[in-house]
Amino acid sequence: MVRSTVKNSARKTSASPTRRTFLQQVAAGGLAVGPGAALLASCATGGDDDDDETDSGDGGSQADVTEDNPLGIAEDQPVEIYIFDGGFGDEYATQVHQPIFSEKWPDVEINHNAAVDIGSELQARFVAGDPPDFVNNSGDGSMDTAQLASDGQLYDLTELFDAPSWDDPAVTVRDTLIPGTIESGTRDGVPYVLNYAFTVFGLWYNKTLMDENGWPVPTTWQEMMDVCADIKASGIAPWVYQGVTAPRYMNWPLLTMATKLAGPEILVPLDNLEEGAWGHEAIRESAAALRSLKENDYFLPGVEGMEFRDAQGLWARGDAVFCPSGSWIENEEADAIAEDPTFELAMMPEPLLSEDAVMPLETIRATAGEPYLIPADAANPRAAMEYMRAMLSVEGARGFTETVTSLTSVAAANEGVEFEAPGLSSAQQALTAAGDNVINWLYPSWYPTLENPGIDQATGALLRADITVDEWVEQCEAATAEIRNDDSISKQTREA
Amino acid sequence: MTALRHGKYPFILAFLLPPVGIYVLYMLSPYVQAIYISLTDWSGLTASQTFIGFDNYVEMWNDDQLRTALRNNLILLVVVPVLTVMLALFFASMLNVGGRGRGQAITGVRGSSIYKVVYFFPQVLPHAIVAIVFAYVFAPENAGGILNNILEAIGLGNLTQLWLGEPKYLIWIVVLVMTWAFVGFYVVLFSAAMQSIPKDIYEAALLDGANRMTTFRKVTLPLVWDTVQVGWVYMAIQAMDGFAIVHIMLGVNGGVQGAGDVLGVAIYRAAFAQSDFGYAAAIGVLMLVLTMTIVVLFFRVLRRERVELA
Numbered sequence: 001m002v003r004s005t006v007k008n009s010a011r012k013t014s015a016s017p018t019r020r021t022f023l024q025q026v027a028a029g030g031l032a033v034g035p036g037a038a039l040l041a042s043c044a045t046g047g048d049d050d051d052d053e054t055d056s057g058d059g060g061s062q063a064d065v066t067e068d069n070p071l072g073i074a075e076d077q078p079v080e081i082y083i084f085d086g087g088f089g090d091e092y093a094t095q096v097h098q099p100i101f102s103e104k105w106p107d108v109e110i111n112h113n114a115a116v117d118i119g120s121e122l123q124a125r126f127v128a129g130d131p132p133d134f135v136n137n138s139g140d141g142s143m144d145t146a147q148l149a150s151d152g153q154l155y156d157l158t159e160l161f162d163a164p165s166w167d168d169p170a171v172t173v174r175d176t177l178i179p180g181t182i183e184s185g186t187r188d189g190v191p192y193v194l195n196y197a198f199t200v201f202g203l204w205y206n207k208t209l210m211d212e213n214g215w216p217v218p219t220t221w222q223e224m225m226d227v228c229a230d231i232k233a234s235g236i237a238p239w240v241y242q243g244v245t246a247p248r249y250m251n252w253p254l255l256t257m258a259t260k261l262a263g264p265e266i267l268v269p270l271d272n273l274e275e276g277a278w279g280h281e282a283i284r285e286s287a288a289a290l291r292s293l294k295e296n297d298y299f300l301p302g303v304e305g306m307e308f309r310d311a312q313g314l315w316a317r318g319d320a321v322f323c324p325s326g327s328w329i330e331n332e333e334a335d336a337i338a339e340d341p342t343f344e345l346a347m348m349p350e351p352l353l354s355e356d357a358v359m360p361l362e363t364i365r366a367t368a369g370e371p372y373l374i375p376a377d378a379a380n381p382r383a384a385m386e387y388m389r390a391m392l393s394v395e396g397a398r399g400f401t402e403t404v405t406s407l408t409s410v411a412a413a414n415e416g417v418e419f420e421a422p423g424l425s426s427a428q429q430a431l432t433a434a435g436d437n438v439i440n441w442l443y444p445s446w447y448p449t450l451e452n453p454g455i456d457q458a459t460g461a462l463l464r465a466d467i468t469v470d471e472w473v474e475q476c477e478a479a480t481a482e483i484r485n486d487d488s489i490s491k492q493t494r495e496a
Numbered sequence: 497m498t499a500l501r502h503g504k505y506p507f508i509l510a511f512l513l514p515p516v517g518i519y520v521l522y523m524l525s526p527y528v529q530a531i532y533i534s535l536t537d538w539s540g541l542t543a544s545q546t547f548i549g550f551d552n553y554v555e556m557w558n559d560d561q562l563r564t565a566l567r568n569n570l571i572l573l574v575v576v577p578v579l580t581v582m583l584a585l586f587f588a589s590m591l592n593v594g595g596r597g598r599g600q601a602i603t604g605v606r607g608s609s610i611y612k613v614v615y616f617f618p619q620v621l622p623h624a625i626v627a628i629v630f631a632y633v634f635a636p637e638n639a640g641g642i643l644n645n646i647l648e649a650i651g652l653g654n655l656t657q658l659w660l661g662e663p664k665y666l667i668w669i670v671v672l673v674m675t676w677a678f679v680g681f682y683v684v685l686f687s688a689a690m691q692s693i694p695k696d697i698y699e700a701a702l703l704d705g706a707n708r709m710t711t712f713r714k715v716t717l718p719l720v721w722d723t724v725q726v727g728w729v730y731m732a733i734q735a736m737d738g739f740a741i742v743h744i745m746l747g748v749n750g751g752v753q754g755a756g757d758v759l760g761v762a763i764y765r766a767a768f769a770q771s772d773f774g775y776a777a778a779i780g781v782l783m784l785v786l787t788m789t790i791v792v793l794f795f796r797v798l799r800r801e802r803v804e805l806a
Binding site: 119123126127129143147151152153244245303304305306310311314448453456457460464 | 661
């Protein structure tokens with residue numbers, strides 16, 4: 001951005017107009033263009049005049065609320081949709097959700113858009129107060145949802161969740177969702193985000209190798225260490241993680257194992273940024289367990305210097321057995337998995353650190369993800385909510401699951417479905433087996449920079465055994481304190 | 497010029513207004529806006545922002561990660577131009593004046609026309625591709641790491657490292673990659689300068705019994721010094737950037753422990769990962785000041801060493 005200034009100052013004024021007259025003329029020219037520049041300068045900064053439009057509540061026109069039209073959408077207004085064209089593609093929207101919506105509302109025109117980089121396409125429109133009606137704010141270029149919410153740019157979805165569900169008017173949308181779904185998209189007590197896909201986290205392992213070699217699926221950490229010793233002796237690496245890219249994936253087994261040991265209460269202070277939260281004995285014990293993987297040389301050689309896709313690819317090709325991930329890994333590594341038809345992956349819940357663990361082995365971390373939101377300045381937010389209601393129908397959710405191989409937040413849609421994908425089907429079984437013992441923590445979505453780079457860097461160093469568990473706790477505490485003491489970040493709390 | 501006397505100012509104004517106007521609109525006004533934004537808490541997502549004075553600059557002062565980025569930029573600024581100029585001068589002089597005989601007093605070394613093309617290759621690759629390629633050069637051997645595999649193959653297996661997994665190597669890897677990417681262009685630039693040096697000067701030097709080192713020091717270098725100067729300044733500005741290579745090769749956090757961070761990536765992170773355009777703009781202003789200072793300094797210092805030729 002500075003280059004041409006430099007070139008200009010470097011340019012020598014030669015010949016007739018001397019430097020002084022040249023400068024005078026430039027100054028005169030600058031004056032002449034002055035007003036135009038001032039006009040242009042108002043593009044990015046100083047445009048406050050749009051604010052009166054941001055009365056989130058009833059943007060757009062509203063028709064009468066009837067039994068058939070519980071959100072009171074106007075049939076003569078188009079609705080503009082933006083879908084992130086990434087891992088899930090946008091076919092599920094055009095082939096599944098939009099036909100369901102259009103069948104009920106043939107007169108509402110759907111203006112469908114797919115974008116790879118959501119932020120670069122839409123950020124300026126948010127600033128200008130002219131955003132689309134419905135945004136799948138996901139992917140590398142997604143906008144910071146937390147910041148959008150605290151900037152008052154998001155539409156309150158309470159009405160949607162209180163509306164009768166698409167399939168059964170006697171049940172509200174809220175009650176069709178897996179518990180925790182709405183909370184995962186809530187800030188300051190207001191539900192702003194619909195998290196639609198449902199992700200199950202756990203340890204993904206190479207079932208083929210485990211079966212072939214007769215290695216048992218470990219249920220305790222001691223068994224894990226024994227199996228790792230056997231695996232290593234056979235010349236295969238027991239574990240991988242996501243290398244230089246995302247050592248934070250190891251936070252998931254770390255915190256899940258700690259929670260199984262000491263109960264879900266230990267997660268609350270983490271989310272509430274309380275001092276000393278990371279120093280809990282169970283978290284220390286869990287961190288020490290994962291560090292011992294490095295001490296015993298159980299990680300794939302060189303994994304700490306790898307890109308995450310390389311590490312996962314080596315895992316999928318049989319160079320390692322255990323890999324922490326969410327249920328998207330089967331999709332993500334589909335190419336590597338397809339290379340070997342005998343390869344089968346499965347998910348297991350993290351082993352118990354001790355026999356006296358408070359929660360059962362089957363406890364898993366699972367949470368709704370893949371955010372969909374409605375901008376506060378949307379022209380037609382009611383139709384966008386209606387579109388969400390259609391997505392949350394059992395038909396819409398099953399269609400999504402079939403198209404993109406992912407569970408959804410719609411409880412009824414996940415039940416009794418047979419999945420062809422072995423990984424997803426084992427995740428589904430694990431979810432069923434967990435019953436009520438589903439845990440989650442929210443600090444990564446509340447404070448994205450706390451998780452990455454904050455805790456991410458600390459965990460990376462822990463897994464390289466560059467630092468001790470005590471130092472890891474210190475670094476995590478320091479990262480937490482940084483967020484806690486930053487007044488510009490709006491804070492969230494939860495009770496349980 | 498006399499014909500212009502009367503209507504001189506209208507004439508000059510008519511020619512100057514459009515370019516100066518465009519310059520003010522698209523170059524100066526964004527600077528002014530950026531400086532204003534740096535004094536606000538703008539998230540980049542709203543139409544309004546709050547004026548917070550110099551808070552962002554105070555925050556910058558206390559930001560350890562920014563210090564790392566600044567240190568790395570200074571390393572790039574000093575090391576990359578020096579390495580690049582030395583290598584490029586060496587290659588260019590070999591290509592143009594390194595050979596002897598074959599009908600002429602001086603010529604390039606054998607095969608120099610081929611080398612010229614080869615050296616220029618990196619220049620036609622976008623930085624994004626260079627960064628991806630080098631991420632694999634420095635990857636662990638089982639992930640296809642080219643360097644480690646070569647070391648292994650030639651029996652230097654004990655020198656293999658997890659290059660991108662070690663904080664202390666990161667910035668030096670960036671130095672290496674940048675130098676690799678820059679050298680080709682400067683070889684061509686210096687070659688052009690060297691070819692415009694009259695051959696008889698070399699002939700005279702050779703008659704006086706000057707060897708290659710002496711002709712390089714006493715003839716070639718002084719006569720291409722102007723070009724080296726320009727290249728130097730240009731490279732210093734490029735080294736202040738480094739965004740694409742670091743972002744792609746090391747990631748948005750500047751690699752392990754953020755040890756390979758540079759200011760450009762810090763700006764990107766503040767703006768797009770942390771939704772803090774105000775802070776990003778403040779770092780941008782810092783970068784602007786630094787770059788301007790460097791350019792002014794360079795011109796001051798180098799100007800004095802200029803060799804006058806008749």
